[in-house]
Amino acid sequence: MPYSWTSPARAPQFSTRAIRAGRAPEIDSGALTPSICLSTTFAQADIGVPGAHTYARASNPTVATLEAALGALEDAPPSVCFATGMAATTTLILATAAAGDAVLVSEVVYGGTARLLERVLAPLGVRATFVDTSDLRAVSAALRSKPKLLFVETPANPTLRLTDVAAVADLAREAGVLLAVDNTFLTPLLMRPLDLGADVALYSTTKYIEGHNATVGGAISARDPALLERVRFLRKTLGNIQAPFSAWLTLRGLDTLALRLRAHSRHAQQVAEFLAAHPAVARVHYPGLASFPQAELARSQHRDAETGEALHSGVVSFELRADLVRGASDGGFAAGVRLARAVRLATLAENLGCTQTLLTHPASMTHADVPQARRHATGISDGLIRLSIGLEHPRDVIDDLAQALAQVAVGDEVETTAGIGEAVARD
Numbered sequence: 001m002p003y004s005w006t007s008p009a010r011a012p013q014f015s016t017r018a019i020r021a022g023r024a025p026e027i028d029s030g031a032l033t034p035s036i037c038l039s040t041t042f043a044q045a046d047i048g049v050p051g052a053h054t055y056a057r058a059s060n061p062t063v064a065t066l067e068a069a070l071g072a073l074e075d076a077p078p079s080v081c082f083a084t085g086m087a088a089t090t091t092l093i094l095a096t097a098a099a100g101d102a103v104l105v106s107e108v109v110y111g112g113t114a115r116l117l118e119r120v121l122a123p124l125g126v127r128a129t130f131v132d133t134s135d136l137r138a139v140s141a142a143l144r145s146k147p148k149l150l151f152v153e154t155p156a157n158p159t160l161r162l163t164d165v166a167a168v169a170d171l172a173r174e175a176g177v178l179l180a181v182d183n184t185f186l187t188p189l190l191m192r193p194l195d196l197g198a199d200v201a202l203y204s205t206t207k208y209i210e211g212h213n214a215t216v217g218g219a220i221s222a223r224d225p226a227l228l229e230r231v232r233f234l235r236k237t238l239g240n241i242q243a244p245f246s247a248w249l250t251l252r253g254l255d256t257l258a259l260r261l262r263a264h265s266r267h268a269q270q271v272a273e274f275l276a277a278h279p280a281v282a283r284v285h286y287p288g289l290a291s292f293p294q295a296e297l298a299r300s301q302h303r304d305a306e307t308g309e310a311l312h313s314g315v316v317s318f319e320l321r322a323d324l325v326r327g328a329s330d331g332g333f334a335a336g337v338r339l340a341r342a343v344r345l346a347t348l349a350e351n352l353g354c355t356q357t358l359l360t361h362p363a364s365m366t367h368a369d370v371p372q373a374r375r376h377a378t379g380i381s382d383g384l385i386r387l388s389i390g391l392e393h394p395r396d397v398i399d400d401l402a403q404a405l406a407q408v409a410v411g412d413e414v415e416t417t418a419g420i421g422e423a424v425a426r427d
């Protein structure tokens, strides 16, 4: 009898799916942890009688296991996995738009997405229009130009501006425009875009899904078989499928996604509260803070799939008070650079969603290719710091930030806060 992990009584919970969906003990060995299949090619029974896999650029058993697992998290058919998140984004846009077509995109998106649109796709004739997708009127007006795709990133990297996915899904449906949501920051644990009306949920699995800073990868989830087929065709043609070993590591990460993401979220909340109370900090952007301008939307849109608790993932961004930073005569940029140099535990690096706490200076790193005028107009100031809060003890992360802030800031107010992490961090 085939092994089954499903209960006939009711649909399995998120954690159960994350660990069991798509995986079964292997028929020959009984191995419970899936094997890594490295074969490039697969024997065919006869001319015209291929098996499930033919050639590893088209599909592969280990990648297929990950795809079944990811699809199950969103009650969707198997997802389509890519070599990187950017490969997923590129393939999605090529699947939906051609020369002469327009794509509507959130004005704040990962810098690589903006670079793809402006430096690679625009010269090929695919026009990108950037719009503030948190402004429904602006979205509605922009949809009148009949773009082929509305591509939303929420929370946006790195300002954490939110887009109301259900509301833009209604607008996109009325306009007959496909809606894709880059759900990298939240994962299906905290938001299921397809349930909110989006056609596509897109992931950089490099971040929380794999979660250990050990792979790059991407995924597209959708419920329309024709769209998935088109995306698979392009992947086979472009040759940007995920490698089997990366897929295997990503499956391993998926097992603990719910546990990790809840901890990332709780730690980030504590760090955000510490920063918000710090005199050298001008502004903190974190959807879990009462002061966050879209706190209400955050509470309704970001929900733990099992507990219903409002959780907001692990990215916090903030700006320093330039007047309190030693030698920061140009305001933000020098302030950001000084803080980046002063941290000890947090590591200056370009990633997020992994176990280690990372600090990024978007203006000089992830978003350096976004023109400065657009960065400034959309809230990515030169002093903005992005933190990806890891799984270290939050007290240690807060102590580190406290000592770094004390190093870069002037004034009695700031010097006295050096040990504040002790008092603020909860276990």
Ligand code: PLP
Pocket (backbone or CB within 6 Å): 084, 085, 086, 087, 110, 112, 153, 157, 182, 184, 185, 203, 204, 205, 206, 216, 217, 218, 351
């Ligand atoms: N989407 C978001 C929100 C990201 O932050 C990133 C990378 O930082 C990507 C997509 C691209 O993913 P990858 O680095 O796996 O290509």
